[in-house]
Amino acid sequence: MYTVDAVEQRVIGVIADLTRDWDVEIEGGMTSDTTMVGDVDFASIDFIQMAVAIESEFKTKLGFQDLLMQGGKYVDDVTVRQIAEFVAGRLNNGVPAAPASPAVGETQRVTSVPEAQRVTAAMLDSFRGRFPVRDLHDDGTPKNERAVFVLSPPRSGSTLLRILLAGNSRLFAPPELHLLPYRTMAERRKALTRPHTDHLLEGVARALMQLNGWDAARALAFVADCEQQGMTTKAFYRELQAPLQGERLLVDKTPWYIVDVDILKRIDRDFVDPLYIHLVRHPLGMVRSYEESSMQRLLPPSAAQDGGIGSRELAELTWLLAQQNTLEISKQVPAGRWLQVQYEDLVVEPEAVLRRVCDFIGIPYESAMANPYDDMDRRMTDGVASASRMSGDLKFHLHNAINPDAAVRWKRFYSEDVLGSPTRELAAALGY
Template identity: 40%
Template sequence: MIGPAEIDAAALSLAWIADAAAFAAPHPILGEEIEMAVVLKAGAQPQTALETTLTATRDALRPLLGYGRMPARIHVVQAVPRTPGGKLQRHLLAEQFSALPRAHAAPAADRAALAWPERPVARWVAGVWASVLDLAVMGADEDFFQSGGSSLQAAQAAALVQSRFPDQMLYVSSVYEAPTPDQQADFLSEHYPEITARILGETLRPDGGLTTLGEADQMRFAGLVRNPLGPHIAGKRLNPPAVFILSPPRSGSTLLRAMMAGHGALFAPPELYLLSHADLTAWRAWYGRAHASQLEGLPRAFMGATGCSADEAQAIVSEMERDNLSTADVYLRLQTAIGERLLVDKTPFYGVHPSVLTSAEATFERPIYIHLSRHPYGMIRSFDQARLGQLWWPRLTGPDGDPASPFASRQLAELIWTHIHANTVAFLEGVPAERQIHVRYEDLVRDPEAAARRLCATLGLAFDPAMLDPLADPSGRMTDGLRAGSRMIGDPKFHSHSAIDPRAADQWKTAYDQDFLSSRAGALANALGHTERVDDADERVEFDV
């Protein structure tokens, strides 16, 4: 979501670049990708060192733009075309270079001399990536992006790996975090041991069990979590009312959002991640290049609000980023675009920090809160299956934190569940009862109409039967991706369902052999009405031998 002007500015910040223009060039597979034309300053480098100059340019731009926004090809030109009035003519560059044969962007190594990785998993990864990048061979230490890969090809590579293992959920951020076959092999071994075992033809030994979390673990977790929101300064005026769904991840918030998006008086876009940041500069910086795809909810919201295209929506967001709008102003612009409809913001991250929750009261007039809870074992099981730790831990610790979580996936899920619910319960104690409602996921899937009617009553709306068909009209409910073929923001398996399934409430009951909740999580679960435990689950069948 960066405009060509920002890419131009990054190039012009380099001492040897006199002029620059980024442009969208046609691509036979991706449709289009970013390329750039540059004019070198006189005497900056002799012509014989042109390839060295281009390599230095790529190396200097990468930390400024991130892998996902890097031009796939950089062309040296005598002049950048402009109109007599000085306006860039990017389309002429696209026409000029579209007919050139596509050379790989990282030709420094002699490809004929390269060998496939020796490690079996790295070799397997290299084979998949080479097919995406159209390479004859890919070495163990070759960088995906320096080998010509684009952000869309990274998504294609992740999707191709997942297609081989459809029961796993692999995210595009994995390619950014581990961009060489050797690094990706280590990443899979750490985060996806099942995939690693199946590549090697081995049987994964079951987890031998984890100790119950104690107070020291919870204190350690709280100490590592960073707050992305500085001291909140209330604006001169409050934004119109809005609705916030407060829940941990994997608690049914995507389902609830899709149901609410079917109501004609509501506007429920994917995760916005706005409330947790003071302005759009902080919003962008917190997630970094590897997790930038998580911010596609905002342009998708403007697509839904205005009926514009993905490119036009991204241009709207890019303009707001250039102006560094406060998040309150971004909310107001979105609320203005949706007219009389009531905005519903579903972003599980908000509950991590009490200051973020209280900022809603300082930003909106009489906001309404939906506290959505799911049985902790149900949330933990779903979080673990979706491998959400690799997305949530960097989100919790911020761009300067250690990207490696010290907690096992199951432990991290329980810590997040406990932390968010404790914050939410404490916050809602200070909110008038008429502006809050508690909804249990289990009630939502077992009797969705009753839950929807309760919600409508709290919001002062008539019940809309369309709420009961959340899988209908993906475009209208914004349960599609920003672009054709891209993943939706939220539950990546949402469209694998055919209807609201009441059986989802009890799937955790066959997942665990014994109770492991900490005393704090157990007490909080009881207070929220989730009193059943593994030992007394009805679906468990035990035999005396």
């Protein structure tokens, strides 16, 4: 049996390690009554990193969503003691009580917004201008072998789909690679070496660790050598595909590829008959998830400019930009290499959707695919150094099963009337 006091000391150690480099001083040190938001200044992403770190400490899945989310939204705050009681209860196979400080009252459903806050075509044109023109000319080498690309904006379920696909022995689906927007590995390093984006560099190293059985130091050293040599990203893809020996297909799911049509054009230019999975989610489902996850902290630098745009509008603009760019590319791809999948179907009927995907790719369906929390090392749900550095949706770590309620939970918070007319029209064209 785990005692709450013993668990609490280990929880305090985890939180102290997580916040070691933060400019936070707690008079008298961390105690049972220390609150994560009020005293330690946690944001939602920090709760997720804490959950991952605690699960790593105790080497078991705990299902932190039952502690951190009440009534469809995050709790306002939680104390060290409440965390310890929850963890001890789960470790002892109990069902802990809900936290004592749930979010106050029900969130009022937003049914309308002022016209000035509605996304328009002019706002989208301005948003497009935030993204830099890139030099993505071909390096003149032959095309790489076939690969599978998942195209979707962030907060659309691509991490879940990626992890489900990684459960198939014929696929290699690593964390986000962030390769296509850059011509060389050195350019990639320069662009992503910033606060809140430097972890995006690690997906390629984690892939190399899995492919070659390397430790983190060797994988990172190999990537650094590629950067120093001026290796092109096209050539780096070959480094990832070579160990697969044609027996497995590489899957690249990196949501930010969708910000620029020129990035997406590289796929057919650089790969032999690549396959595309267009993952779509209702725009307000993405908006709500975007807001909950403090995504502004994780945006590429060019997109994160404030510009007086609220988080809801920013999320909607990202959805709209992504879908317009993706549909433009779809017109240039033969129908047999393009599959559209709805996130809502994926979380409600995962096996049926995965069977469709496997038929599309031309591989057998494997039953292990439908349980994303089995064999997590193979599915690469951790980062190079820790799970909390995984390049992708860290909220994956809050759960211990696919949640079908995620398909419609946004309806508690928003009416479709808040969307701008360009978004509503495109959503209808996509089947919503």
